[in-house]
Amino acid sequence: MHGYDIYREMLRPDGLGTVWRVRRSQLYALLAKLEERDYIAASLEMQENRPTRRVFHLTKRGRDAFASWVAEPVERPRDIRLEFLLKLYFARREGPEAVFQLVRAQRVRCLEWLANYTKRSEACRDTCPFERLVWQFRISQIEAQLKWLESCIYHPDDRERDVASSGAKQVVNDKESLNGS
Secondary structure (H helix, E strand, O other), rough: OEEHHHHHHHHHOOOOHHOOOHHHHHHHHHHHHHHHHHOEEEEEEEEEEEEEEEEEOOHHHHHHHHHHHHHHHOOHHHOOOOHHHHHHHHHHHHHHHHHHHHHHHHHHHHHHHHHHHHHHHOOOOOOOOHHHHHHHHHHHHHHHHHHHHHHHHHHHHHHHHHHHHOOOOOOOOHHHHHHHH
């Protein structure tokens, strides 16, 4: 894809545009950084009566880094709002197993945060009432994230859409099967 095609794809309301708003200048700067780090490479495409354009593709290093990034849970609760949603978008493009693995890893991380925040809340129970309220607020956010993560694994509408678009007889086992894996 060339830069403007990537930009248009990012603006689509059914994709990254709902999560990440990026200006065209930001995208081109990002593409330059990715190329500098050897994650992408560009080739020139001649066009009749138009300027030559650069067409980008992932390098092996880029594919490896991207696959690793998508599979890893985010490190901080606030990163679920943007980074995790980006990872989820790409995992969904890979298929239900990628989504399941990402969600499972993120749930483990959320449970770690929850245990840590609960300890901190209890530690200040009698000495710092306001701090305890803050920890309780954070605990409620993590609990909400855990509940939401369950809904990310697969929805029946997604299964029907995937079966219809791919012609596959069965795309994914039901949610109970995934949870039992």
